[in-house]
Amino acid sequence: MKKISCFSLIFLLFSLFFLQNNVAFAENLNNEYITIANFCYLYSAPSFKSDKIIVDGEILKINHKDVLLLKVADGNIVSSHDEKGMLFYQVESVGGNTFESAYVFSDYVTKNNSSIETYPAFNASINTATDLMEINGETLTTACELEKGVRVFLYEGFNGALTYTPVAVKIDNTLQYGYVLTDHITPDGINPFIIYASIIAIACIGIVIALLFMKNKKWHK
Secondary structure (H helix, E strand, O other), rough: OHHHHHHHHHHHHHHHHHHHHHHHHHHHHEEEEEEEOOOOOOOOHHHOOEEEOOOOOEEOOOOOOEEEEEEEEOOOEEEEEEEOOOOEEEEEEEEEEEEOEEEEEHEEEEEEOOOOOOOOOOOOOEOOOOEEEEOOEEEEEEEEEEOOOOOEOOOOOOOOOOOOEEEEEEOOOOEEEEEHHHHEEOOOOOOHHHHHHHHHHHHHHHHHHHHHHHHHHHHOO
């Protein structure tokens, strides 16, 4: 009987310990996320190709610093990848609106923890003094000037064909968002001298082709 009592006591203590830890884990799970992009949209499925979520007849636009509650299942944030492997989170509610099926691109949000100031891994530099632009209505206006060498975060990637690129930059110990002329940004891993050399090479090839064309044209005459 004593052995049985000891085993019962150990089992009871183990159960209480396990239950306490699981309750603590559930309480500590933070499904409140905040938008770090200038703006973003919710999608009906985990894919940019799916329909955007519409509320009151208009496409729902999630703005910078808006708070979203993500869906939780089995103690984890519900997430899915699209056909290209990009990660999306399922959104439970935002701005008083609840959803059965709504997804946000994971790079556009982060855990909302006001006690910790989190900065992204900056992945580009400003190659010449330029202005940080912000959206006012449908126009861009100057927010402040960025000096050459300032580090920025390209949270939507880099496309050299765009005139402006959205960036995040640390100013006065706060993370600010805006747009910078694409030509004034050098992403990490890209040597500007290689870019300039490529431009010169392409220009030289164009000149050679033009000269050959003119020579052939004269020869045919």
